[in-house]
Amino acid sequence: MLRAADDLLVERGFAALTMEGIAQRAGVAKQTIYRWWKSKVDILLDTLSEDAREALAWQPGEDDPEEGLKRHLRRVADFFEEPAGQVMRALLGHAQLDEETAASLRAGFLREQRERDVAGLRALLARGDGPGVDERTADRLVDLLLGPLYHRVLVCGEPVDEELVNTTARLVVTLANDAPGL
Amino acid sequence: MLRAADDLLVERGFAALTMEGIAQRAGVAKQTIYRWWKSKVDILLDTLSEDAREALAWQPGEDDPEEGLKRHLRRVADFFEEPAGQVMRALLGHAQLDEETAASLRAGFLREQRERDVAGLRALLARGDGPGVDERTADRLVDLLLGPLYHRVLVCGEPVDEELVNTTARLVVTLANDAPGL
């Protein structure tokens, strides 16, 4: 059923993603779906957890912090082009329209991802020359790190280009090394 | 009718904002609404144009670039707390779910606002010590300037704090003065 929901979202968009449609596509009765999820948003939250966790994971590497950040940001940029990225866009979008979706999304996937991002960022910066950053500082840096990419994708609706990745990465490294001034 | 739509959105949320509801609230026939707008999204696009233009305008000032940026970012942050900001959140959200909404929003309000942002940013930076930035550079800077705020609001669902405003403003000024390395 997750697969059916996922496919329909990508094929026809969120508006055409109905419980009846998913049921028919999955060859299942509506009631059976309601047994496990209480809405189509709930289904998407599940598919997101399955698919996005790995795609947004911080991969280990031997390079310096700036290079590592670039690598990760490119992964994030690519993620938005994939089906799982479409699901995330849809959920982030729906969270703007519905408080309950927002709460579920933020209490679940987004909170966990934030933790992974903070940890990943700290680990990466620890490999550099500087003193590294504490958890609170890393948390602050995440908005600066991801914000420009999300803005480009969600607000402008354009793909993230290399220049934005590079500038953002360089900038965050600079800030991190200059942490006291943050 | 714009007022009725606006009120209902803020009071009850996007899902409960129906054409029938707007019609009833405005004391107007559904047909009359359809005569002028083809969907509730269309109505919101109109209210956005009316209300958000001024709220997101770059106000003149005598202060230096960094101070000016902070002032503007605080206005942006405040905007998201107002009704007009709710409308914008809703439209940005719906744009993630519906290609047509995305196209309308970006071809209209967002494009114009982007132009105002680029012009405002350039004007502000021109008041500083540095050489200022050309249009293309300013355009690139806008993602970095606004991205963190939008991320905080749309993704995290939290209010923009003073610290984020200050850091972002300082960072963009630094980058601008260091433009060749952008």
Next chain:
Amino acid sequence: MLRAADDLLVERGFAALTMEGIAQRAGVAKQTIYRWWKSKVDILLDTLSEDAREALAWQPGEDDPEEGLKRHLRRVADFFEEPAGQVMRALLGHAQLDEETAASLRAGFLREQRERDVAGLRALLARGDGPGVDERTADRLVDLLLGPLYHRVLVCGEPVDEELVNTTARLVVTLANDAPGL
């Protein structure tokens, strides 16, 4: 406008006969139609008066009563095949659905036509060998004279054949000559 209404009725049927349609077809504003008639039924009543009076008139002749009746009944049968007959069918039909239509139709056209029928029948029978019939008797005979034809057309929806015309005519003449037993 009568012409426009008439044409539309025949072309597309009663359901598709709307005030808006008539106005458009006649190149006239709706309001102008409402100035003269209060409904589409009212318009049809007018076209009926214009067209049906002559088609259902009793034509003079030199033949005997039975022949004369046959002639007249054939005219009635033919009338139902013409556009004016369609109007009459529509109005009689609508009169079953709407008391007001029924009242207008019966107070106007049908009452006058009934008078013409009674007079026509009496004149015809006066040419025969028998003693003729008085007005009340003729009035009673009219249901027997026209009923079978109307039944065939309105209820069965089939055309009136020669046999029905002949039998009905013969029968009414017989009855008329046997008036005391009526």
Next chain:
Amino acid sequence: MLRAADDLLVERGFAALTMEGIAQRAGVAKQTIYRWWKSKVDILLDTLSEDAREALAWQPGEDDPEEGLKRHLRRVADFFEEPAGQVMRALLGHAQLDEETAASLRAGFLREQRERDVAGLRALLARGDGPGVDERTADRLVDLLLGPLYHRVLVCGEPVDEELVNTTARLVVTLANDAPGL
């Protein structure tokens, strides 16, 4: 739902008989009605089949043909005063306005009723002194038998009086006994 439709027709007339009204009166969703019938006419056709079959049935009796005919015609006359008769009037009326209604009505109820009428008439005449009539002749007689009553009710909008019943009955018996001259 048949009951709700029936009641509303009698109470408020055909024009005020709406799918929404029926749904509300029956405490049922519109969609449920559309699941089973495709229009209000379809519903009325069903109520007619249920109610009119018996009211228009030919009842057995021991009397002679003329008396039997009178009995039956009086039943027909009474039928038009009942709710089921209102339904029939409405359907016959609407059949004049709409080809599809006409086709449904004639292919269904009217065809069956015609068969019952032919059979009933033949059975009655077989009880008389004469030779009886064959099926084709009986079919021709039905227009003459029912036409006057229908004319009085549908066209004149007046109740059927005893005189019309008696005259019509006598006349059909006479004709039947004189069948060769038909």
Next chain:
DNA sequence: GCCTAATCGAGACGGTACGTCATGTCTTTAG
């Protein structure tokens, strides 16, 4: 190996909103 019980497909049900159509009234505009 059978019978009971739970599960699941199918889809009917009472609802709500959709977007469209025609109504009859009204205002505005052009000749």
Next chain:
DNA sequence: CTAAAGACATGACGTACCGTCTCGATTAGGC
């Protein structure tokens, strides 16, 4: 000053999904 053009409030249309609810049929598991 009239009449076209058409905006307006109203209300029904027929459709799509919603979330809940019965139905049988089909499995499985406990005896």
